[in-house]
Amino acid sequence: MCSCLLIGPTDAGKTLLLKRLKNYNSSNKADLSQETHATIATVGVNIVNLAAGKRQEVVVKELGGCMAPIWHKYYKKATLLVYVVDMSNRFQISSSCIQFLSLIKSPHLAKSSVLILLNKIDLPATMTRKEVDCLWRLDDITRHTTQKVEVLEISAQTGQGLEDVVKWLHNQAK
Ligand SMILES: Nc1nc2c(ncn2[C@@H]2O[C@H](COP(=O)(O)OP(=O)(O)O)[C@@H](O)[C@H]2O)c(=O)[nH]1
Ligand SMILES: [Mg+2]
Numbered sequence: 001m002c003s004c005l006l007i008g009p010t011d012a013g014k015t016l017l018l019k020r021l022k023n024y025n026s027s028n029k030a031d032l033s034q035e036t037h038a039t040i041a042t043v044g045v046n047i048v049n050l051a052a053g054k055r056q057e058v059v060v061k062e063l064g065g066c067m068a069p070i071w072h073k074y075y076k077k078a079t080l081l082v083y084v085v086d087m088s089n090r091f092q093i094s095s096s097c098i099q100f101l102s103l104i105k106s107p108h109l110a111k112s113s114v115l116i117l118l119n120k121i122d123l124p125a126t127m128t129r130k131e132v133d134c135l136w137r138l139d140d141i142t143r144h145t146t147q148k149v150e151v152l153e154i155s156a157q158t159g160q161g162l163e164d165v166v167k168w169l170h171n172q173a174k
Pocket of ligand 2: 015041065
């Protein structure tokens, strides 16, 4: 069993993503049939167990954005870290970068595999990947961190890119 933290600022799309992952059906398509517009701010922890391959299981824990001051209490057991960014929120992008950098500095997460999810790419006014690359200096991050960092662009709303998230989870759980 492998433990994955799902972290990021409030409204980035973590809860919706978690619902999508939970509903990801055996035909490998995102189940978009459920009403998923209405989410409420997560206070506490949302936990979902995902099957990864035949034998493995990944326990994904979404930590509410407002719990940031106590996120560190959950670092110890986490082997995977998924950090969700809202690509449409220009006001949040810099602070999310700082938050991410302080996260990965934690010695408890030094060996975790990290996935950065650039979410909400379905929205018309999102930043471009190039803009985020520049603001976050993603090249430096992927090159110089102790962790193995991957970046994916997704939409938890439309399901775009979800397959790659599932693949990443499966590969890490092997
Ligand atoms: N358009 C769009 N809306 C999204 C997407 N992901 C999440 N949302 C919406 O953003 C809001 C916050 O989502 P939520 O999952 O609660 O964010 P959390 O605070 O990070 O858990 C909700 O209204 C979601 O429906 C996305 O990929 N595209
Ligand atoms: Mg939430």
